[in-house]
Amino acid sequence: MGAMLEIKDLTVEVEGKEIIRDLNFNIERGAVHVLFGPNGCGKTTLLMTILGFPNYKVTKGSITFKGVAITDLPINERVKLGMGLSFQHPPEIRGVKLGDMVNIALGRKEEKIDEDVVELAKRLNISLDFLNRDVNLGFSGGEVKRSEILQLLAQSADFIMFDEPDSGVDVENIELIGEVMSELMDRNKIPSKRERAGLIITHSGFIMRYIKADRAHVMLDGRIACTGMPDEITKHIMEDGFEKCVAVCDERGIC
Amino acid sequence: MNKKKIIEQAAERAKTKKAALGEDVDVEKYTTETKNYDALNSLDEFPEEYKQNLLDAGIEPSGKERAGSFLQRDRCVVFSKAKYKGLELMSTTDAMAKYDWLEDYLWKAIPVDMDKYTAEVELAQSHGYFIRSEAGSKVTMPVQACLFITSDKVRQNVHNIIIAEENSELHIITGCSVSHTVSSALHLGISEFYVKKGAKITFTMIHNWGGGIEVRPRSAMVIEDDGVFISNYILMTPVKSLQMYPTAYCVGRNARATFQSIVYASGGTKIDLGSRAVLQGEGSRSEIISRVIATDNAKVIARGDVIGEASNVKGHIECRGLMLSDNAEIDSIPELKATLKDLDLSHEAAVGKIAEEEIQYLMARGLSEDEATSVIIRGFLNVDITGLPDALAKETKRMFDMSLEKVM
Numbered sequence: 001m002g003a004m005l006e007i008k009d010l011t012v013e014v015e016g017k018e019i020i021r022d023l024n025f026n027i028e029r030g031a032v033h034v035l036f037g038p039n040g041c042g043k044t045t046l047l048m049t050i051l052g053f054p055n056y057k058v059t060k061g062s063i064t065f066k067g068v069a070i071t072d073l074p075i076n077e078r079v080k081l082g083m084g085l086s087f088q089h090p091p092e093i094r095g096v097k098l099g100d101m102v103n104i105a106l107g108r109k110e111e112k113i114d115e116d117v118v119e120l121a122k123r124l125n126i127s128l129d130f131l132n133r134d135v136n137l138g139f140s141g142g143e144v145k146r147s148e149i150l151q152l153l154a155q156s157a158d159f160i161m162f163d164e165p166d167s168g169v170d171v172e173n174i175e176l177i178g179e180v181m182s183e184l185m186d187r188n189k190i191p192s193k194r195e196r197a198g199l200i201i202t203h204s205g206f207i208m209r210y211i212k213a214d215r216a217h218v219m220l221d222g223r224i225a226c227t228g229m230p231d232e233i234t235k236h237i238m239e240d241g242f243e244k245c246v247a248v249c250d251e252r253g254i255c
Numbered sequence: 256m257n258k259k260k261i262i263e264q265a266a267e268r269a270k271t272k273k274a275a276l277g278e279d280v281d282v283e284k285y286t287t288e289t290k291n292y293d294a295l296n297s298l299d300e301f302p303e304e305y306k307q308n309l310l311d312a313g314i315e316p317s318g319k320e321r322a323g324s325f326l327q328r329d330r331c332v333v334f335s336k337a338k339y340k341g342l343e344l345m346s347t348t349d350a351m352a353k354y355d356w357l358e359d360y361l362w363k364a365i366p367v368d369m370d371k372y373t374a375e376v377e378l379a380q381s382h383g384y385f386i387r388s389e390a391g392s393k394v395t396m397p398v399q400a401c402l403f404i405t406s407d408k409v410r411q412n413v414h415n416i417i418i419a420e421e422n423s424e425l426h427i428i429t430g431c432s433v434s435h436t437v438s439s440a441l442h443l444g445i446s447e448f449y450v451k452k453g454a455k456i457t458f459t460m461i462h463n464w465g466g467g468i469e470v471r472p473r474s475a476m477v478i479e480d481d482g483v484f485i486s487n488y489i490l491m492t493p494v495k496s497l498q499m500y501p502t503a504y505c506v507g508r509n510a511r512a513t514f515q516s517i518v519y520a521s522g523g524t525k526i527d528l529g530s531r532a533v534l535q536g537e538g539s540r541s542e543i544i545s546r547v548i549a550t551d552n553a554k555v556i557a558r559g560d561v562i563g564e565a566s567n568v569k570g571h572i573e574c575r576g577l578m579l580s581d582n583a584e585i586d587s588i589p590e591l592k593a594t595l596k597d598l599d600l601s602h603e604a605a606v607g608k609i610a611e612e613e614i615q616y617l618m619a620r621g622l623s624e625d626e627a628t629s630v631i632i633r634g635f636l637n638v639d640i641t642g643l644p645d646a647l648a649k650e651t652k653r654m655f656d657m658s659l660e661k662v663m
Binding site: 051074075076079080084085090091093094100104105 | 575610611612613615616617618619620621622623624630631633634635636637638
């Protein structure tokens with residue numbers, strides 16, 4: 001059986017500038033991968049490209065999801081196939097409430113913020129008042145993350161990408177977020193029962209204390225420079241920084 | 256010389272006086288000669304072919320859940336009935352015959368010689384409605400009034416007087432509509448509102464005109480101590496040309512005025528729409544909110560004006576415009592004027608397009624591009640209406656959704 005997500009020889013340009021070069025990358029069904037790397041190395045570009053944002057131009061290579069060639073599909077078609085994304089900096093939309101977003105993510109025409117929505121929101125400590133606020137308008141960093149994860153909870157995608165789910169989140173909520181993320185990616189099931197997969201970008205690695213990942217990668221200058229066990233990679237990054245980590249990987253031939 | 260005479264003479268002198276704003280309308284192109292229509296025993300008797308027009312203007316033909324209903328067809332009042340204790344509803348003509356004191360309210364908030372349109376209504380008036388809540392009466396169920404045009408080339412000149420006596424409450428839904436068989440007509444509407452001490456009026460108006468209709472309403476409100484006036488204005492369908500600048504005079508202490516306008520301008524629509532608050536009473540407040548969408552070749556001027564003339568007053572203007580076409584135009588003009596130091600006036604205005612990243616965000620939650628655009632437009636126009644009784648707030652929301660449904 002092929003991987004759930006298969007990326008082959010992928011080259012991506014943003015505004016005429018090449019950000020990702022000849023990248024190869026697979027994620028198996030039931031697996032969670034984590035992506036480390038310094039700012040500007042192409043992590044967010046990779047996520048945006050996988051979901052199909054038009055500003056991220058694929059100039060070479062292909063993306064296949066559940067056996068379907070998706071390289072040219074619009075965002076919503078990819079979402080229909082089962083993809084989801086927790087945005088790092090989602091836009092504010094005036095007059096569209098967080099509760100409306102949850103209904104949209106649930107795929108309902110329903111306009112009321114009803115019991116079902118309120119119940120879901122409780123999982124993330126989100127109140128009815130908060131559901132009635134315009135989405136992302138004046139949200140704190142932590143509120144943005146909880147709102148994003150609530151929408152994903154409603155969406156029930158089976159391949160979820162998280163772009164910096166831990167930035168700006170206070171200690172009180174990080175555990176909660178980790179718990180819901182784990183559930184969304186079937187981490188609470190035994191390995192053979194895991195169906196859903198995930199890809200997490202984290203700069204600090206903070207969230208990894210709460211989620212067990214299967215593989216970790218370090219991205220540098222638009223390519224995957226190093227891959228290994230999450231604990232090992234995290235340790236090297238923490239001790240020596242990204243560049244060193246990659247150097248150590250190369251030496252030991254971990255990749 | 257009696258009052259009536261003086262007013263008439265002032266109107267005569269202003270007959271050719273062009274309005275300060277809006278393109279000049281040739282009143283003479285339209286006729287005051289129209290058919291007479293018989294009075295109806297109930298709104299149900301109104302011809303079936305027009306029922307949808309009524310519904311589109313927020314009017315409930317059954318009259319259910321309404322404190323009273325008023326319907327004027329062209330230049331004739333065909334139905335008028337109040338069914339709530341403490342509420343009076345009749346044509347202005349009948350009210351003038353009934354109450355001598357009413358002349359003290361006529362042309363008091365709006366000068367008769369303001370422009371040729373006010374003069375025209377005085378000189379060739381065709382009714383209009385008189386709505387009054389008695390002192391202390393809380394008429395929580397809305398009163399509905401419909402001004403309907405069914406004849407081509409007609410000149411509809413109404414003069415409305417609305418009075419909420421001390422500590423009373425009045426909620427009004429006004430629908431202005433036109434039959435699809437009418438290709439051109441003129442609507443002139445004078446509305447004078449009097450909100451007495453501690454009283455409250457909410458006024459929800461749906462304009463449902465057509466591409467051949469010229470509209471020149473003239474409205475003003477006089478709000479006394481602790482009085483509240485709330486206007487919700489909805490215009491979703493094309494109109495040939497519309498210019499209005501309703502003005503609230505907050506004359507009493509802690510008087511409050513709120514204007515919310517929601518406009519979707521399409522086709523060749525030309526609109527010059529403003530709201531003005533004159534804060535003359537100590538501690539009075541006003542809020543002017545407008546949401547304007549311009550598409551096709553529509554041209555919209557969105558004005559807001561707050562004049563602070565008393566201490567501790569507070570006024571805010573929020574005008575937002577959304578452009579959906581390169582051939583449309585939005586001109587947003589907020590104005591503030593202060594005449595003393597102890598006050599707080601502010602405005603914010605913004606005009607823009609739909610942001611790509613908002614569309615993409617919604618697509619990432621599963622919507623198609625078209626669905627996402629529609630959600631954003633709906634959100635943009637979605638102003639939370641405060642101050643209405645629950646049932647009316649729901650009803651207003653329903654009317655808004657229905658109007659939006661038609662254009663999207």
